[in-house]
Amino acid sequence: MTPALTFRSACPSDLEALAQLAHRAEPTGWTLRNFQDALKSGYDVLLACSGEGIVGYSVTMMVVDEAELLEIGVEPERQGQGIGTRLLAAALARVTERAAQRVHLEVRAGNVVAQKLYASAGFTVVGRRKAYYRPLAAGQEREDALLMTRLTHPEIVRAPL
Numbered sequence: 001m002t003p004a005l006t007f008r009s010a011c012p013s014d015l016e017a018l019a020q021l022a023h024r025a026e027p028t029g030w031t032l033r034n035f036q037d038a039l040k041s042g043y044d045v046l047l048a049c050s051g052e053g054i055v056g057y058s059v060t061m062m063v064v065d066e067a068e069l070l071e072i073g074v075e076p077e078r079q080g081q082g083i084g085t086r087l088l089a090a091a092l093a094r095v096t097e098r099a100a101q102r103v104h105l106e107v108r109a110g111n112v113v114a115q116k117l118y119a120s121a122g123f124t125v126v127g128r129r130k131a132y133y134r135p136l137a138a139g140q141e142r143e144d145a146l147l148m149t150r151l152t153h154p155e156i157v158r159a160p161l
């Protein structure tokens, strides 16, 4: 069952705890400096909280009337409980409020859990960048990125004329 969650924007005093959580969720992911730069740049750093603690985060960036999902992660012990699904829905609602027409993201070709999350939320694969990501471990090859996208109002294009 999905735990009780609240969502709120991150503030500077959250960033140390957020960076520690992000490092546990995705060791090759964002650092404290990346989150600090994101807040300074006006990106939407969204936190999912359970009780007092942060259990998930997402970062989205607006570019004119489109948005990019830059990061999303859930505390490793809480993964698979629906938190990522609710967090992604909350992040999409926020970029929709900011008038984004479309949302883009990149994901490692080997990250099947994240791809499931995105596909369930209506994202489709629209391209591939060869050898885009650094290897996750020494001795491994660079990894391709899949480019995924979705309209913020997919019902508009599906509606009969």
Ligand SMILES: CC(C)(COP(=O)(O)OP(=O)(O)OC[C@H]1O[C@@H](n2cnc3c(N)ncnc32)[C@H](O)[C@@H]1OP(=O)(O)O)[C@@H](O)C(=O)NCCC(=O)NCCS
Pocket: 025, 026, 071, 072, 073, 074, 075, 078, 079, 080, 081, 082, 083, 084, 085, 086, 106, 107, 108, 111, 113, 114, 116, 117, 120
């Ligand atoms: C990707 C991530 C954010 C998903 O969050 P989550 O809370 O675990 O996701 P949910 O519980 O909402 O599940 C989302 C989907 O993934 C599936 N899933 C979750 N954990 C899974 C697992 N261990 N194995 C297989 N599928 C899994 C769920 O069944 C669900 O699929 P569905 O939508 O088809 O039902 C989380 O796994 C994470 O933080 N991963 C590390 C960071 C990362 O990879 N971020 C994405 C970078 S692009």
